[in-house]
Amino acid sequence: MGDTRLMKGNEALAEAAIRAGCQGYFGYPITPQSEILEYLADEGRKRGMIVLQAESEVASINMVYGGAGAGARVMTSSSSPGISLMQEGISYIACAELPCLIVNVNRGGPGLGTIQPSQGDYFQSVKGGGHGDYRLIVLAPSSVQEMADFVYDAFDLADKYRTPVLILADGALGQMMEKVEFREYIPADHVPPKPWATTGKLKERARNFVTSLHMQPEQMEEVNKHLQAKYRTIAEHEVRYELVAADDAEYMIVAYGLAARVSHRAVQLARAEGIRVGLLRPITLWPYPSAVLQSIASRLQGVLVVEMNAGQMVEDVRLAVEGRAPVHFYGRMGGVIPGPDEVVRALRAIVHNEVAQAAEAH
Amino acid sequence: MSPEITQDLTAEEQEQLECVYAKPETLTETRFHYCPGCGHSVVHRVLMEVVEELDIQDKTIGIAPVGCSVFAYHYMNIDMQGAAHGRASAVATAVKRLLPDRYVFAYQGDGDLAAIGTAETIHTCNRGENIMIVFINNAIYGMTGGQMAPTTLLGMKTSTSPTGRTVETAGFPIMITNMIAMLPGVAYVTRQSVETPNAVRQLKKAFTKGFQYQKEHKGTCFIEVVSNCPSGWKMTPLQANKWLVENMFPVYPPGDIKVPA
Numbered sequence: 154m155g156d157t158r159l160m161k162g163n164e165a166l167a168e169a170a171i172r173a174g175c176q177g178y179f180g181y182p183i184t185p186q187s188e189i190l191e192y193l194a195d196e197g198r199k200r201g202m203i204v205l206q207a208e209s210e211v212a213s214i215n216m217v218y219g220g221a222g223a224g225a226r227v228m229t230s231s232s233s234p235g236i237s238l239m240q241e242g243i244s245y246i247a248c249a250e251l252p253c254l255i256v257n258v259n260r261g262g263p264g265l266g267t268i269q270p271s272q273g274d275y276f277q278s279v280k281g282g283g284h285g286d287y288r289l290i291v292l293a294p295s296s297v298q299e300m301a302d303f304v305y306d307a308f309d310l311a312d313k314y315r316t317p318v319l320i321l322a323d324g325a326l327g328q329m330m331e332k333v334e335f336r337e338y339i340p341a342d343h344v345p346p347k348p349w350a351t352t353g354k355l356k357e358r359a360r361n362f363v364t365s366l367h368m369q370p371e372q373m374e375e376v377n378k379h380l381q382a383k384y385r386t387i388a389e390h391e392v393r394y395e396l397v398a399a400d401d402a403e404y405m406i407v408a409y410g411l412a413a414r415v416s417h418r419a420v421q422l423a424r425a426e427g428i429r430v431g432l433l434r435p436i437t438l439w440p441y442p443s444a445v446l447q448s449i450a451s452r453l454q455g456v457l458v459v460e461m462n463a464g465q466m467v468e469d470v471r472l473a474v475e476g477r478a479p480v481h482f483y484g485r486m487g488g489v490i491p492g493p494d495e496v497v498r499a500l501r502a503i504v505h506n507e508v509a510q511a512a513e514a515h
Numbered sequence: 516m517s518p519e520i521t522q523d524l525t526a527e528e529q530e531q532l533e534c535v536y537a538k539p540e541t542l543t544e545t546r547f548h549y550c551p552g553c554g555h556s557v558v559h560r561v562l563m564e565v566v567e568e569l570d571i572q573d574k575t576i577g578i579a580p581v582g583c584s585v586f587a588y589h590y591m592n593i594d595m596q597g598a599a600h601g602r603a604s605a606v607a608t609a610v611k612r613l614l615p616d617r618y619v620f621a622y623q624g625d626g627d628l629a630a631i632g633t634a635e636t637i638h639t640c641n642r643g644e645n646i647m648i649v650f651i652n653n654a655i656y657g658m659t660g661g662q663m664a665p666t667t668l669l670g671m672k673t674s675t676s677p678t679g680r681t682v683e684t685a686g687f688p689i690m691i692t693n694m695i696a697m698l699p700g701v702a703y704v705t706r707q708s709v710e711t712p713n714a715v716r717q718l719k720k721a722f723t724k725g726f727q728y729q730k731e732h733k734g735t736c737f738i739e740v741v742s743n744c745p746s747g748w749k750m751t752p753l754q755a756n757k758w759l760v761e762n763m764f765p766v767y768p769p770g771d772i773k774v775p776a
Contacts, residue, residue, distance in 0.1 A: 177613050203612045208638035212605040215598065215635070219606030222596045223576070225613040245599050351594035351610070353573045353617055360543075362588035364579075364597035 155334040162300040163188035163327040166256060166320070169304035170228055171196060174340025175254070177203040177227040179216035181235060184268040185324035186258035189230045210235040214242030214255075221251035222363040224350025226308055226340070230256035232324070233274050234265060236282075243317060244283030248365035248376065252311035254304065255289070256320045258327040261488035269488025270324035270411060275465035278321045279439040286377055288384045290318040290391065291438040293409040297331035305338050312345050314387055321438060323461065325411050325490060393436035394445060398424065402431030404500065405449065407470050408459040409435045411490065416459050419496035426497075428504055438466070443473035450477035455503050459496055460484045479507075539567040543592045552752020554742030555584050557709045558651060558718070562622075563591055565722040575618040576610050578603040580632075582624035583657040601632025604639035607646045618729055620647040625666040626656045629691040636691065643700025643734040647725040650692065650737065652767060653744040661747035665689040668766055673747070688766060692739045696773040702734035704773040708741040710756040714769070733775050741767045 160168065167189045170178065178197060180190045193204045203220075207213040213229045220227035231239065236257045246253060259274045261267035278291045290310050292303045300322060307318040354360045367373040395413075398420055399405065408416040413434040423430045433449075435442050450456070456478050458467040467482045474480055483499035485491045524532075541563035547556045566575050572593055579587035581600035588595035598606040603621035611619040628636050628650050636648070655673055656662040662675040666688050670679040680688075696704040703725060707718040718740060725736035741763050743755040750758060 177609060179609060205608070205612065207605070208634050212602070212635050212638065215602035215605040216609035218598070218602075219578070219596060219609030220613050222606070223610045223613050227609070227613075241599055242602070249597075351576050351596055352614060353576060354592065354594045355573050360588070360592055360594055362595045362597065364588065366585060366597055 155336050157332060157334045159330055160297060160333050161188055161328060161330050162297045162322065163258065164192050165297050165301040165333045166230075166304055167192035167197065169301035169335065170254070171200050171202060172335055172338055173305045173308045174226050174344060175202060175228050175308065176225040177205075177216075177220040178229065179205050179207050179213040179220070179227070180229050180231065181207050181210050181213050183232045183235045185260055185270070185327050186230050186232045186256070188327070189256065210238040211242065214239035214246070217253050217255070218242055218246050218249070218251060221246065221253040222249070222351050224347040224352055226344060228254035228256065230258065232258045232260045233262050233271070236274065236277070240277075240283035243289070244285050244287060245365045246317045247283075247287035247289070248285065248380070249363050250315040251317065251363065252308075252315050253317050254307045254311060254320065255317055256322065259321060259323040261486070267488040268324060270326070270461065270490060271486070271488055272323060272410060272412060272461040272465070273463075273486070274321065275438065275460070275462060278319055279441070279469070287380060288387070288439055290314070290316060290387060290440075292318065292320050293436060293438050294320065294322055294326060295410050295413045295434065297326070297329065297333045300326060301333050301335060305336070305343075309343050310391065312343070314383060316383065316387070321410070323411050324488070388440035391437060392440045392442050392444070394442035395434040395436060396445070397432040397434070399431035399433070399449065402429055403454045404428065404430040404457065404504065405433055405453055406430060406457045406459055406496070406500070407433045407435070407446070407466070409438060409466065412459045412461050415491055415493050416496055418493035419500065422493055422497045423500050426501075428500060430500060435466075441469050441473070443469070446470065446473040447475070447477075450474040453478040454507060456480045457496075457500055457503060458482045459491065459499075461490060462486060539564050541567045541572050541592050543590055545589045547590060548586065549583065550746040552743065552745040552755060553583070554653065554709045554740065555651065557715060558649070558740055558742065559584075559587065559590050561709075561715060561719045562620075562649065562722055565719060565726065566593065569723070569726055571618050571726065574616070575620070576614070578607045578610070578619070578621040580621070580623040580627040581658075582627050584622055584624065584651065585658065587622055601627050601630070602635055603627065604632065604644070604646070604648060605635045608639050608642070608644045611644060611646050615645075618647075618726055620649055620725075622649045623651070624657070625650070625652045625654065625664045629665040629689050633691070636695070637698070640695050640701045640735045640737060641698045643702075645729055645732050645734060647729055647736040647738065650739045651742050652739055653742040653747070654688070654763065655744045655747040657744045657747045661744075665691070666767075668762060692737065692767075692772060695737050700734050701737055701773060702728050702775045703736040705771045706739040706741060706767060706769050708759070708769050710743070710759050728775060739767070741769060
C-alpha cells in the first residue's frame, strides 16, 4: 500500500531514495537543493544510509564513483554550478559503467547566476557535459510526485544498463510542496547481482577492477563501441513522454518539467479560445522522444517549444521535426518562470501570423 | 621462477633448485612497466607481500591514482578501482564507508595527492577515514615526463622549472605529510623510503602497522615513501638513490611523525 504525504519536492526525492534502497549519499550544500542532504542526514542516517557531507562536489562525485564501484546503490545531488564541477567524474562513471543517480535541481546561470528555477542545464545534461562520447539517461519530473517516482526508476535504469542516470529538476520543483504518494518498492526485488564490483577478491574469481583507462587506441575504440551499442539499446527501449490533447491538434507545444506544467495550463486556456493545441512533454530528455514528434509533425501547422532558458531543447525538436512544420520558441531566462498567459500570447502570435500569411498567399 | 633464468637448465636440474624467493600470490603475472630502478615496483611488491602475509587478499580493496602507478591494478592481484586524478582518497572513503569490514588503501603520487588532490587528501584525513594512504613522493611528475611537483626541491631542475625551482615562481616544497600529522583524525603518520634493503624492511613494517591500525579502527594511516625517479631525474638508479639520500632526506627526513597513543 502506498503512503501519502505533503512534502517539498527535494524531501520527496530524498524520502524515495531511502525507500529505493540507496545505501550511500554523498553531497555538498547548494541552494535550491540542500533539503536533500539535510533530509538524508537526519532521516537517511536513522534508516541506515551512509550520508556524507563532502568537502566539494568534486569529492562527492568521486565518492559516488567509489561507492558504485563497490557495488552499492549510491547517489549525489546538487544544483547547476555544483553539477558543472562534477562533470569530469560523471564522464569517468559513464566510461567505467557504474550505476548511480545524480540529481540536478537546476538554478539560473551562467556563472553563480541565481538560486531561482531554470532549465539552463539542458545542453549540459543531454549533450555530454563532461569529456568524451557518453550519454546519461535524463529523467525530467514535472511534479513532486514524479520527484519521488523517478528515483526508483532512475536506480532501476542505472542498474539495468550499468550507467549513470540524471534526474533534471529545477528549483521550483525542489522547493514546492505537493501531495506525494510513495509506492511500494522492495529494493531486494530490483537490485541485480553485481559480480563486477570491487568487494574483495575471492579465491574462486579473478580480481575485479574498475577503470576508465584503456591506453591502446583499438581497445579504447572497443570500449566506445560497447558504450554506443548500449546507448542505442537504451534509445530503443527507454523513451518516455506524455501527450496531452494531441489527437486533433493543429499546433503542439513541446515542454518539459516545470515549463510543461505551465504549458499544460496554457493548452487549456488556448483551447477555450478555439486554438487546437496539444502538449508533448518529454519525460526522458535523453533518449529524446524524437520518433513521436516526427510522426505527428507533418500534420501540424506549427510547434512551439517552451523552455526556461535561451532555447536549448528547441534544437532537438528541430532535429526531430526536420522541417515538416515551423518550429517556434518561447523562453524566459535567469530564473524567471513564464506564466500560462505568456505562453498563450506566444501561441496566439504564431497562429494569427500564420493565418495572416495564409490570407496574404490567397 | 621466470623461464629466462631457468631455460639453460634441464628439467631435472630445475627440480633440484630450491625456491628461496618467490613472487607473492597477491601480485599478478603482469610485468611491471616501471623504469629500471623506480621505487614503485618495490613499494607494490612490499605492499602486496603484507597483504599476503596478513591473509587479507579477499578483504583488501586498493585505489590507484593517475600518475605512473595508474596501472597498479594490473599488478596487484586484489580488487581495485582506478580513480580520477587526485580523488583516490575520496573514492577510498566511499568504499570504506560502504564496506566497513574491508581493508582499503589509496596509492598516490605527489602530484596526485599534494597538488590536484589536496582538498580530498586533507578532508579524508580530517574525517579520520579508517583507511591507509600510501604517498609516493619522488618530487616530480614522472608519467607526464618530468614536470615540477608540489614536493620538488628548491633548486631542482625539471621540465617546468628548467633553471631550478625558485621560491619566487613556485613557492616552497609542500610539507603535506607534516600538515596531515596535525589533524586529530589521523592515527599514524610515517615517512619511509626504499633506497636500501633495510629501508624496504622498515616500509614493510609500516604497511603492516597501517593495516593493523585499520583493523583496530584507529583512524587514517598515512605512509609517505620518499622515492626516486631515475628517468625524470635523469640519473642512473644508483645515482638517483644517492641523490635521494643527500638531497631528499634533509627536506623529507625518514621516521615516524605520529604514532597511535
